[in-house]
Amino acid sequence: MLNKSLIEDVLNAALSTGGAFAEVFIEDRLNTSIGMVGGKVEKAISGRDYGVGIRIYDGIKSVYAYTNDSSKENLIRVAKETATAVKDCEKDIHINLMRNHINNIHNIIIPPNDVQNLDKVDLMRRAYCAAKNYDEVISQVRVRYLDYEQNVLIANSEGLFVEDKRVRTRTSIEAVASANGEMQSGYFGPGAHMGFEFYEKINIEEYAKEAARIAKTMVFAKPCPSGKMAVVIDNGFGGVIFHEACGHGLEATSVAKKTSVFTGKLGEKIASEVVTAIDDGTIPNAWGSQNIDDEGTPMRKNVLIENGILKGYLVDKLNGIKMGMPSTGSGRRQSYKYAPTSRMTNTYIAPGKESLEEIIVNTENGLYAKYMGGGSVNTATGDFNFTVSEGYLIKNGKIDIPVRGATLIGKGPEILKKIDMVGNNLDYGQGMCGSISGSIPTNVGQPAIRVQGITVGGRKEER
Amino acid sequence: MDMRQLVKILFERGREKEIKDMEVFIQRKKNLNIRVFKGEIDNYSISDENGLSFRGIYNGKMGYSYTEKLDESSIDILIKEVIDNAKIIDSNDAEYIFEGSNDYKEINNFNEELENISNEEKVNFVKSMEQEALKADKRVEAVNYCIYGEGMEHNLLINTKGLDLENKSNTAHAYISVMVKENDDIKTGANYGISNNYRDFDFKTLSREAVHEGISMLGANSIESDNYPIILRNDAAASLLNAYSNIFSAENVQKGLSLLKGKINHSIANSIITLVDDPFMEGGIMLQSFDGEGVASKKKNVIEKGVLKTYLYNLKTAKKDGVKSTGNGYKASYKSVTSISPTNMYIEKGNISLEKMIEKMKKGIVITAFQGLHAGVNIVSGDFSLSAHGYLIENGKLSRPINQITVAGNFYDMLKNVEELGDDLKFAIPRGGGYIGSPSLKIKELSISGK
Numbered sequence: 001m002l003n004k005s006l007i008e009d010v011l012n013a014a015l016s017t018g019g020a021f022a023e024v025f026i027e028d029r030l031n032t033s034i035g036m037v038g039g040k041v042e043k044a045i046s047g048r049d050y051g052v053g054i055r056i057y058d059g060i061k062s063v064y065a066y067t068n069d070s071s072k073e074n075l076i077r078v079a080k081e082t083a084t085a086v087k088d089c090e091k092d093i094h095i096n097l098m099r100n101h102i103n104n105i106h107n108i109i110i111p112p113n114d115v116q117n118l119d120k121v122d123l124m125r126r127a128y129c130a131a132k133n134y135d136e137v138i139s140q141v142r143v144r145y146l147d148y149e150q151n152v153l154i155a156n157s158e159g160l161f162v163e164d165k166r167v168r169t170r171t172s173i174e175a176v177a178s179a180n181g182e183m184q185s186g187y188f189g190p191g192a193h194m195g196f197e198f199y200e201k202i203n204i205e206e207y208a209k210e211a212a213r214i215a216k217t218m219v220f221a222k223p224c225p226s227g228k229m230a231v232v233i234d235n236g237f238g239g240v241i242f243h244e245a246c247g248h249g250l251e252a253t254s255v256a257k258k259t260s261v262f263t264g265k266l267g268e269k270i271a272s273e274v275v276t277a278i279d280d281g282t283i284p285n286a287w288g289s290q291n292i293d294d295e296g297t298p299m300r301k302n303v304l305i306e307n308g309i310l311k312g313y314l315v316d317k318l319n320g321i322k323m324g325m326p327s328t329g330s331g332r333r334q335s336y337k338y339a340p341t342s343r344m345t346n347t348y349i350a351p352g353k354e355s356l357e358e359i360i361v362n363t364e365n366g367l368y369a370k371y372m373g374g375g376s377v378n379t380a381t382g383d384f385n386f387t388v389s390e391g392y393l394i395k396n397g398k399i400d401i402p403v404r405g406a407t408l409i410g411k412g413p414e415i416l417k418k419i420d421m422v423g424n425n426l427d428y429g430q431g432m433c434g435s436i437s438g439s440i441p442t443n444v445g446q447p448a449i450r451v452q453g454i455t456v457g458g459r460k461e462e463r
Numbered sequence: 464m465d466m467r468q469l470v471k472i473l474f475e476r477g478r479e480k481e482i483k484d485m486e487v488f489i490q491r492k493k494n495l496n497i498r499v500f501k502g503e504i505d506n507y508s509i510s511d512e513n514g515l516s517f518r519g520i521y522n523g524k525m526g527y528s529y530t531e532k533l534d535e536s537s538i539d540i541l542i543k544e545v546i547d548n549a550k551i552i553d554s555n556d557a558e559y560i561f562e563g564s565n566d567y568k569e570i571n572n573f574n575e576e577l578e579n580i581s582n583e584e585k586v587n588f589v590k591s592m593e594q595e596a597l598k599a600d601k602r603v604e605a606v607n608y609c610i611y612g613e614g615m616e617h618n619l620l621i622n623t624k625g626l627d628l629e630n631k632s633n634t635a636h637a638y639i640s641v642m643v644k645e646n647d648d649i650k651t652g653a654n655y656g657i658s659n660n661y662r663d664f665d666f667k668t669l670s671r672e673a674v675h676e677g678i679s680m681l682g683a684n685s686i687e688s689d690n691y692p693i694i695l696r697n698d699a700a701a702s703l704l705n706a707y708s709n710i711f712s713a714e715n716v717q718k719g720l721s722l723l724k725g726k727i728n729h730s731i732a733n734s735i736i737t738l739v740d741d742p743f744m745e746g747g748i749m750l751q752s753f754d755g756e757g758v759a760s761k762k763k764n765v766i767e768k769g770v771l772k773t774y775l776y777n778l779k780t781a782k783k784d785g786v787k788s789t790g791n792g793y794k795a796s797y798k799s800v801t802s803i804s805p806t807n808m809y810i811e812k813g814n815i816s817l818e819k820m821i822e823k824m825k826k827g828i829v830i831t832a833f834q835g836l837h838a839g840v841n842i843v844s845g846d847f848s849l850s851a852h853g854y855l856i857e858n859g860k861l862s863r864p865i866n867q868i869t870v871a872g873n874f875y876d877m878l879k880n881v882e883e884l885g886d887d888l889k890f891a892i893p894r895g896g897g898y899i900g901s902p903s904l905k906i907k908e909l910s911i912s913g914k
Binding site: 184 | 500503504505506507508509510511512513514516526527528529530531532533537540544547548549550551552553554555556582605607640642649650651685688718719720722798799800834835837838839841843844846847848849850866867868869870871910912913914
């Protein structure tokens, strides 16, 4: 990408007004995305992102600039212009960068750029056929494929100079079922920090059929009743409950400003003792993993909650200064267009002892959320919401009829205390998480859990 | 390198590789973002970016590519990718490059004054906005987001069929979210403004309304689950319409992903509803004279007195339905393929004030905000179930704040059950795509679940 002496010059220019820290983030990324509707490829686009982000901070004052023009003159000009926004005194400094070598734990076997487009389309077509042929009520299927190779170079005034390569691919399937003038959809979107070998490890047809099965089940489902009830949330993407209800509130982004409901609660019991929660960016080839975060700090396994006790936050460098804590390798950003901040990676509730069957049998009445959709949270109040994409009523300890249109709402701190059973079937689901440093790939995960008395939003009666 | 020179070489080499028609979309953007926390600049970001989007017809199919490295070194790869991507297209609905419309309305959506105001002045604006909120009420604990941002966009659309169009626009936004606290009860309130006229931003109004919104929610709790008459306040109504704006896209209709299929000239909403798509709307951030494919923009009624009059078309979908493009072809950025989007689309306002609407209601709920709109709405079925907050109305008065409830219904049914329109049109925070507005809406009833 750019050579060391040029970057040293840029960092020197960035600190020429007396800033305490400067950083350069260079990104060169190749993207491919293909869209298929009704079994036909409609759109295919590929391209190259290339840009440089320069960040300077002094105390808690932070400035950021980015540009696509990486010529020396332009970068020095941008660095100086940015520097004047920090302070306006003169300072002569000199930075020496030392190359850091990273330990690559995410092996890529088949780089997506070495794969022919036709092979990618073939994969999509297999997914389409599996979903479409699942049942005659399946009226439409959309398949989207994407891959990218992101090469980054991160250097800072502490002497760091490190490069990393992130390769990710994902295929999402949306099946629509139509019956009696109604339409419902089912979705699955497996992805990984992997090359095209990912599709040898998973069976895309199984995911496609599952999307179709969800759509079919939901089109014949009755509207979910509303009220407070016990909810059993199954494994995998169900982990979105922890992500929304708690994870965002543990990010230094809001903790450092004391605007999170979890501020100042380290060492306190914030969840029921069956809850142990972890954010682990080191899981080999997982969707939310990377060797280093977007500030160049190696990613780690961070225990957030252990047996109900709050053990740690997710911290980036700048917020770490405000909080007096070291970075936990959690500084992430969508691209060079964003200053990094603390974010989640692969976040999950650790497995417990019970099987899903045992949890259901022990739940007299309630809701079984087999699959969850997305959600959001207000980190200041802890109010969260998320949707159930496939749900069933539980009656007398047995799974009863399917219900649709359920939304779960509550307050993060309260819900954590109401988790009273944790299953043994840990799994993960892939998502894109949006926050102030952009949209980034994150895994959510959990085994099946049971939450007592959560507000389920549905319909009073059939319309 | 001169952009036009680069385009010339790109077209020449593309022709040598047998790409028939070609088009280039070049976007230059400059952004400024200022975020303040406790009197200090928490984030200050400036940027200057360029991107080039290239598309072309190879063997009858359209391929796309783009780059952020705008120099000759990118040309060969742009061409190769367009060819590779065109090769896999098997849709029968042909995309094509447009030779241009006869007339383009002249539009000025660039306010030079915005660029002439110093960044110091803008930083002071954000600091003042925060200060104003902090001193407005002692229960204000913190201002968790206090932001001013602006963007300039300069687009060039050039193709081998002779089209050569250019536009330049700028826009600014301010956003404030406050955190208020009374005993252990924490609530937030937010407010925003969007304009390219700096004088439209009044830090006092923005912060006071955000504080008022937060304070008025203190002590909120849930309510008995039931069906209630509902007033969707203008901003909440606009955000819901925004979430469903894609149902009017001809692409979704043709693909069987919108229940509006076959509904042209049918009544789909209460007869008081007229939904307008107006690319020439004064103050609209989607103010434009041509769309993402170079088609002249035009104003039209999508719903007229409850009757669906047209879908939103781009060239490809219009050709398929044997109609003309409505000028709603959309290119979100140089990194995107062409799709469909509303421009400035809004429900025409009525003539009753929100206050009056509340006064007339014996018992019901005003919804002031929805949460989780990206997840809790099913675009395909129209069903929604959304976390919300607002106020309980008893005997024509706001009696108390409500939160921890969900509002469930079906968007298509709701359009038919709108009984009154407020006189207070407001636009939602854009989420990419159209700029969507609505007045406050009185709805016959929606299903609320709470206690």
